[in-house]
């Protein structure tokens with residue numbers, strides 16, 4: 001088992017101008033499940049392939065444990081790419097399907113059997129060991145594939161969107177299985193996905209990338225509660241956070257017709273580049289529906305109500321006398337408010353909402369970095 | 373609601389006649405052709421349609437389009453791979469449930485899946501020849517920047533190529549085309565190839581389909597060796613002193629011999645002009661087949677071409693025409709040797725092998741006959757004897773691909789993930 005370190009690791013593809021991965025610094029603890037997440041093209045797979053030895057590292061280095069593997073061939077890195085390909089051999093027993101790579105490596109028979117049995121126990125395949133793969137269900141076959149990687153006892157598991165070819169239901173199931181399996185095995189794992197829900201539910205920590213640049217690393221809770229910048233704030237969470245940029249006047253942000261007070265330190269941190277504005281974000285569940293006239297409250301006109309049983313969400317637009325605003329959640333173009341599913345407004349109604357104390361996120365309008 | 377969509381470069385309405393509302397696994401026998409296949413996770417079936425043989429694979433939309441696109445690009449790059457025909461999406465079952473998309477490729481005529489080749493009583497060096505062919509394919513793919521990601525015998529098809537095999541890529545699902553591969557990508561592909569090949573041979577062993585003598589690990593290692601040799605021969609920088617200029621020609625001849633043409637050779641001389649460095653920059657496979665095509669219009673695989681060109685040379689000497697233009701002699705050889713020989717084979721037996729492969733085997737047969745009767749046997753006579761003694765007893769490789777029908781079902785099971 002081992003730690004993994006990206007130390008200013010950079011990949012510039014030949015013939016391109018901008019690095020696909022730019023000075024990545026990331027330290028992954030021994031036994032940790034780290035998820036690399038970000039929108040398509042942000043450099044997740046490139047980062048993973050650099051760790052796997054499939055992409056050249058044009059700057060910086062990569063370490064597994066204390067060993068600099070920057071120039072080491074893939075097969076000598078002691079890593080395993082899980083789920084890449086898992087053709088099962090029809091004439092071989094499940095045990096032989098799991099252990100054949102060890103046989104190639106010349107591992108003694110008794111040791112192969114022992115490692116295979118251990119893996120089978122963890123994977124719940126013990127009773128199938130002497131059967132042929134034909135007798136297995138789809139999910140069990142996938143676990144045999146996982147078993148192949150486990151018996152090799154690599155230092156690090158690498159997985160690149162392993163669930164993308166499964167249907168929605170199997171995806172959620174397998175997601176839980178992989179996460180719990182990884183915890184039981186305690187093998188350092190780097191997992192790539194574009195799906196932030198998958199990241200939040202699986203990772204010990206999450207690293208968010210955008211345009212080849214690491215935005216933030218942290219536990220799912222940290223990423224959700226303390227996004228380091230506007231990008232992370234908007235990317236993590238579903239439904240997405242409401243984010244808009246507003247004028248600052250007398251120590252408060254002018255959100256619609258309301259004055260949302262800013263902390264002293266935030267106001268002090270504003271620079272000329274911010275042009276007297278801040279970016280404010282708040283999650284749909286960080287809003288309370290309040291009586292009109294409540295201090296710090298603003299009005300949202302209801303465009304649509306989405307009822308999900310335990311939850312309900314209003315999709316609406318901010319009402320404002322001071323002109324249009326850019327306040328919206330994700331790419332929805334709308335403000336999203338979580339409301340009590342037993343008190344649902346009608347389309348066309350106007351509701352009055354206020355941000356719960358301590359639940360706003362304030363960012364520099366110029367740099368997008370967190371101020372609060 | 374059904375909204376069947378067929379994406380194809382040249383759409384064919386006949387495709388609409390196939391039972392797209394039924395899961396591929398349950399297609400009726402009368403549309404299917406029971407040919408042997410390699411191991412696969414997806415459902416794959418062969419279908420005869422308007423006199424053509426197609427291979428159909430069920431997979432998710434995104435993967436079907438991706439593989440289709442990659443195969444098209446590989447086709448344009450002229451590397452040996454199956455040719456994609458279409459992607460079918462928007463399928464709905466009779467129960468109204470959506471069905472997976474399908475990618476359709478042309479069945480590679482005369483191709484032999486490795487299971488068929490190994491299960492036949494062939495020459496003892498069959499494994500070596502298969503490995504050589506796969507090494508050539510992998511090198512060619514790597515030269516054009518294709519990272520395969522899942523090299524295996526199951527993902528390769530083999531065709532007879534004179535006394536050797538030629539290998540074709542059949543599964544591009546995990547592949548990627550790059551500008552140029554890193555050494556890590558090549559090393560990973562090669563290592564994976566070794567592991568997969570050994571695994572596949574272990575499987576044949578377990579199924580008692582493989583001679584016990586066969587050394588699976590040795591064969592896997594041989595691939596690595598062959599690949600490395602070939603890659604070095606094609607790409608290595610060579611240095612020598614300026615008075616050894618002949619080594620430039622020698623390098624080019626060596627590459628020709630391996631079946632490659634040199635499109636561009638970088639020659640660098642150091643400042644005082646004492647040493648020269650050469651490195652091939654652009655190499656194209658198919659040296660012999662291009663030459664034969666130019667001379668005769670025959671389009672065949674490279675080793676078949678090599679064999680035919682050798683025969684052309686002998687014929688030229690034997691007919692005393694060393695001073696005539698090569699083009700002219702080639703034309704006469706085609707007219708007076710190649711064509712009459714093939715024509716001597718009864719039409720219904722001709723489809724058992726490709727014409728160039730037939731000619732190659734008849735050449736072999738003639739040599740064997742001449743040894744026995746201590747005289748030069750002319751080709752038409754050799755052809756008649758070959759048909760009687762050999763060809764009649766050979767399985768039809770276009771249709772049955774060398775497997776007796778009961779064997780063809782052994783690989784029926786698809787291992788779905």
Ligand SMILES: Nc1ncnc2c1ncn2[C@@H]1O[C@H](COP(=O)(O)OP(=O)(O)OP(=O)(O)O)[C@@H](O)[C@H]1O
Nearest residue numbers: 409410412413414416427454477478479480526543
């Ligand atoms: N065009 C073709 N011509 C001849 N044989 C074919 C063709 N397409 C597929 N096959 C046969 O079908 C088998 C399975 O096809 P393929 O490898 O594409 O399936 P797969 O499910 O993607 O495999 P894998 O499990 O390796 O991902 C091949 O091994 C080959 O024998």
Ligand SMILES: Nc1ncnc2c1ncn2[C@@H]1O[C@H](COP(=O)(O)OP(=O)(O)O)[C@@H](O)[C@H]1O
Nearest residue numbers: 013016020039040041042043044045046047550
């Ligand atoms: N082989 C390549 N050659 C050139 N550019 C590439 C190559 N692979 C990826 N890229 C580019 O690098 C960036 C990151 O890609 P990738 O790591 O695949 O992103 P992700 O996995 O986050 O979707 C993208 O802009 C992509 O277009």
Ligand SMILES: [Mg+2]
Nearest residue numbers: 412526527543
């Ligand atoms: Mg395949």
Ligand SMILES: [Mg+2]
Nearest residue numbers: 543544545546
């Ligand atoms: Mg495949």
